[in-house]
Amino acid sequence: MDIKIVEVGPRDGLQNISTFIPFDLKVSFVEKLLRAGLKDLEVGAFVSPKWVPQMRDSLEICKKFKGTMALVPNQRGMDQYLESGLKNVAFFTAVSDTFNVKNTNKTFLQSLETYKPLIGQANLDKSKIRMYISTAFYCPFDGRISSKKVFETVEKLLEFEIDEFSFGDTIGRATPNEVVELVKGLEKILPIEKINMHFHDTYGMALCNAAKAIELGIKSFDTSASGLGGCPYAPGASGNLATEDLVYFCENQGIDTGVNLDLLVEATLRIDAFLSRISSSKVNQLIRGQV
Amino acid sequence: MDIKIVEVGPRDGLQNISTFIPFDLKVSFVEKLLRAGLKDLEVGAFVSPKWVPQMRDSLEICKKFKGTMALVPNQRGMDQYLESGLKNVAFFTAVSDTFNVKNTNKTFLQSLETYKPLIGQANLDKSKIRMYISTAFYCPFDGRISSKKVFETVEKLLEFEIDEFSFGDTIGRATPNEVVELVKGLEKILPIEKINMHFHDTYGMALCNAAKAIELGIKSFDTSASGLGGCPYAPGASGNLATEDLVYFCENQGIDTGVNLDLLVEATLRIDAFLSRISSSKVNQLIRGQV
Numbered sequence: 001m002d003i004k005i006v007e008v009g010p011r012d013g014l015q016n017i018s019t020f021i022p023f024d025l026k027v028s029f030v031e032k033l034l035r036a037g038l039k040d041l042e043v044g045a046f047v048s049p050k051w052v053p054q055m056r057d058s059l060e061i062c063k064k065f066k067g068t069m070a071l072v073p074n075q076r077g078m079d080q081y082l083e084s085g086l087k088n089v090a091f092f093t094a095v096s097d098t099f100n101v102k103n104t105n106k107t108f109l110q111s112l113e114t115y116k117p118l119i120g121q122a123n124l125d126k127s128k129i130r131m132y133i134s135t136a137f138y139c140p141f142d143g144r145i146s147s148k149k150v151f152e153t154v155e156k157l158l159e160f161e162i163d164e165f166s167f168g169d170t171i172g173r174a175t176p177n178e179v180v181e182l183v184k185g186l187e188k189i190l191p192i193e194k195i196n197m198h199f200h201d202t203y204g205m206a207l208c209n210a211a212k213a214i215e216l217g218i219k220s221f222d223t224s225a226s227g228l229g230g231c232p233y234a235p236g237a238s239g240n241l242a243t244e245d246l247v248y249f250c251e252n253q254g255i256d257t258g259v260n261l262d263l264l265v266e267a268t269l270r271i272d273a274f275l276s277r278i279s280s281s282k283v284n285q286l287i288r289g290q291v
Numbered sequence: 292m293d294i295k296i297v298e299v300g301p302r303d304g305l306q307n308i309s310t311f312i313p314f315d316l317k318v319s320f321v322e323k324l325l326r327a328g329l330k331d332l333e334v335g336a337f338v339s340p341k342w343v344p345q346m347r348d349s350l351e352i353c354k355k356f357k358g359t360m361a362l363v364p365n366q367r368g369m370d371q372y373l374e375s376g377l378k379n380v381a382f383f384t385a386v387s388d389t390f391n392v393k394n395t396n397k398t399f400l401q402s403l404e405t406y407k408p409l410i411g412q413a414n415l416d417k418s419k420i421r422m423y424i425s426t427a428f429y430c431p432f433d434g435r436i437s438s439k440k441v442f443e444t445v446e447k448l449l450e451f452e453i454d455e456f457s458f459g460d461t462i463g464r465a466t467p468n469e470v471v472e473l474v475k476g477l478e479k480i481l482p483i484e485k486i487n488m489h490f491h492d493t494y495g496m497a498l499c500n501a502a503k504a505i506e507l508g509i510k511s512f513d514t515s516a517s518g519l520g521g522c523p524y525a526p527g528a529s530g531n532l533a534t535e536d537l538v539y540f541c542e543n544q545g546i547d548t549g550v551n552l553d554l555l556v557e558a559t560l561r562i563d564a565f566l567s568r569i570s571s572s573k574v575n576q577l578i579r580g581q582v
Contacts, residue, residue, distance in 0.1 A: 176502065204536050204573035207495065208502050211467065238573060245469040245495050252466040282495035282529060 001258040004040060004220045007033055007243055009044040013228030023057050025274060030065055032267030037259040044139050044261050046077030078118045083238045089285040090130040091115050091120050096139035119160050119284045136167040137174035147182045154189055164196050167221055172202025172238055176212035183216045198222035198239045206241035207249060221246060226268035226278030242281035292549040295331060295511045301533055302333040304519030306345050317564060321356055323558030328550040335361040336367030348572055353377050358481050369409045372536030380413050380419040382406050386444045387430035408453050410451050421455045427458040428465035438473045445480055457513055463493025463529055468502035474507045487511035490532045497532035498540060512537060517559035518571030
């Protein structure tokens, strides 16, 4: 594989969908994604079911798929994570403190205090650790986030044993020039294999941004099958870069992703139908039409 | 302006839509596109109304907008073009002869015979001449088209006074590597300012391809407002690169297009509503939601 695709559809893609997706359908979705060749999947979040009801069966899902990753926001979540038997944990913070406070009621520095013991526990458990760095380009409240501020955020995390940093264009507003600026700076403070890019396709720029990051040597990307992550027709609520789009883009240019596109599209049929959802990926729509 | 956007929505975008769009709506569409800053527009085709009924009012449209461009397939069309008073004529051919024969009942060389006198008339009329070179990457019947074959096609046209060549990814299958190969070769046989790229967004690759062409120095692109040119949910029938997507991409990176994005979106509201059509441009959808 030339690039690693981290399929975040079962978590980032589903978490904001209000219709509860039955356990069996989630399990079948993950099974089919695995069968399509996606080896790195985030399948759950150990968050309060009061706040994110869609993730209320994460423990059961994770127990079925031990090679996957899950999101942990606090000690309570960490306890469930350790019970699940997973070996890949993801924590979440953001460059913008307005965003941090609105989302987690903590500033970045306060979230570090929370994570410090959790990272210790994950290290002891020999889990791989991912840190989401949200609003790495734009914040819905504060607007443009300077790259300098992202670098400062990363620098404060360098004392921890973190295996991967996932930099999110949370509201999908970035364009390639901004990706160049951020990635070139990040490469000076992080080994390139620790950098993952997480683009949302709100303005349709996600694939162009990923293309530019690939040119710069980035080898790890978050995507979601069928572009799950919000209704593509609800302004401001678009999903992740669609896995199909990145796979098509790569495979047609000799960049190996290890993913079988037909099986990937097949994996999305039931869940899109259940959600009465039109895939936001044109590649998906086309392959679907041919199946 | 750093790049020139040729708005082909009123012609390429509308020609295959079976619902006839009333004359007044077409006129208002073109007027609003002009107001948005689009100075280069293709607004009609002097083709048989039997074959392309949507274009049956092209003469009246062209007479109203003398600064625009229209497509001419034959002498009969040329006569109408000359009557219209336009000074920008477009001819059409394809690299793939299978495609040429299926579309125009002529091989490339036979189409040259047709165009020879028409080009002469256009030269006498001091019209600017555009030549569409369709299937420059893929043919729906013959598959991948080699760049070498495109270069040979262009070379046979070099004896004519042609102002612009528009290279079409007719079925929207190309990826940036293929754009690099084609453009680098074209730049050896054509002045760069005569090269225009015409990407369809069938597989969602159009913007990535345009981005790569911009990097290579190409300064002229065909796009269609709202991504008109086919129902985005009908497999295989996707439209041109959406004008909004290219404008957003450029303007956010300091590349001047001369186009006002809000006015552009405003120009698409009535025609999309008339066609009960969801814009295939995410940028358009978002701006629309904010308006």
